[in-house]
Amino acid sequence: MTRPDPNLYDYWPYQGRPKIEWPGGKKLAFWIAPNIEYYEFDPPPNPQRQPWPRPNPDIVGYSQRDWGNRIGHWRLMDLLDKYDMRGSISLSIGLIDHHPEIIEACKERHWEFFSHGIYNTRYSYGMDEAQERAVIEDSIKSAQDATGDRIRGYLAPALTHTERTLDLIAEYDFWYSCDLFQDDQPQPLKTTTGKLVSMPYSLEVNDVITYSVQGWSPQRYTDILIRHFDQLLEEGEESGTVMCIPLHAYLVSQPHRLRVFEEALKHIAAHRDDIWITTGAEIAQHFRDTYWDQSLADISARGVATGGTGFAPA
């Protein structure tokens, strides 16, 4: 049986929300999420989605993504170093085994890691609960073994979900999900256990959407990032907003794009005094510690909360 509404969060009008202030009185929490993904050469089929647009092996698609890890990642890391910004990595956990050099370099820089599934060619569609638990447990353990840290964020592989995905990650004490796109501020999610925050990530300014789906030029992407930032910073004066730039080195680090993209970072970095340049986990932690109860109270006061939990209405 399918449902019309996920019931994962309640309606919360953007107008008149109680004020959020980020640490240091900052108006906007800014984070960058490089997706460091591993796409398999000969992935097994999933009944609901083809792994590659062409039959395996899809040489251009595969090798461009590998280029992202061999060449592009290192360019992007240099660029973020230049602006003293840390990445929050949306990690294909399998990459830990394939390319530990990338993990080490990110760890040295105190970048955050969160799980983006095992491979970006293995989808959640059709998994039973035990299989989905195995992916989550593998993610936690593999990342912990490689970095010493417990991961706190989740973005389902290739944005493929089941009805239980968010309940499961909440149960495993994840702090935030990047899977939902309904807001520019964090919001508590209605999971059966845990304390899971819906973290603004973004498809609208995600480089996969802008470069590949919309087909926009490097300059247009930069213009959009600057306008997006300016609007959210202005609104952050009333109540703190979140802006994420989700990136993929195989796209943004292309030689014809990276220096144009840098103009957007330069613009954002010039507003350092007003913004909190941070990571996904730090935003989630601050929200959970400071604004969780305030948000729930305001949502409840709007009189339209529906009760129940995700995919289980009251």
Add this chain to the structure above:
Amino acid sequence: MPLPEDYLTYPHRSHGMDQDLYYWDPADRRAPVQLASGAKAMATIVVPLEFFPLNPPGEPFKHPGAMKTPYPDLRHFTTRDYGNRVGVYRLLRALDAAGLKATFAVNAEIARRYPPLIEAIRAAGHEIAAHGVSTAHIHHAGLSGAEELALIENTRKAFPEARTWMSPARNQSFKTMDLIRQAGFDICLDWEMDQRPPPMRTKAGPVHALPLMNELGDFKLLLDRSQSEDEWADQILEAARFHVDEHEQRGAQCFAFTLTPYAAGQPFRMHAVRRILEGLASMEGLTVATATDTVDAFSEGTT
């Protein structure tokens, strides 16, 4: 096997239209209309507020904004929902700043789910138009009369006072116009055959068709055609200026365009929204008004 013989017979082949919903009335054979206000042209902003369920039936086709990936497509559900909880409040604020009133075309399902949004729209003095039950309830010729009547009655219950109707995905059956007029709607945003709001014939009386230009649609231009925000804004402002300039030759004309909250209400598009609204508000000879005020102004116009 050739086509049947009647494939080459043309029963409606005569002067005028091949249907009875309205008559043929070419632009250069009619008297120009002058509006009592003295406005040379009118523009109407239509803000659709739509509910996109996770499990759309896809009958008789998938709504252009419907889910795209396998169930549960949380990605598209939440991307659309962004408009109803965040984007629309940005549009309300921008309309207020420009001093303009719009027509919000609302699914009954949105009114049921999000009463605070409906209150905010009413409190700001905008028009609320009925936009069917939801994007999963498309009117089409495959529905029985009773099925379509039920859709319209359910929508009417959510909007007892609305005069303006817009069908989900602007799709109709052959009976829709009769049924909406019988339910008391006398303005419709589905048809765009004219540059005035001409009366259409139904069994229950006239319904005025205010032209909502699909070629100016924000979803179409910004998402389907990937045009830039500046190109989009320029085209809307040019359409308005064109009608002001054509007034001398053709009299008063009108057009409507959409501001879709999940598209236009994105942070990086608000600069273009503000430019459109300020440009229209300050344009000499142009009046921006709701669908009902525009239709009433033309009904009271003189030739």
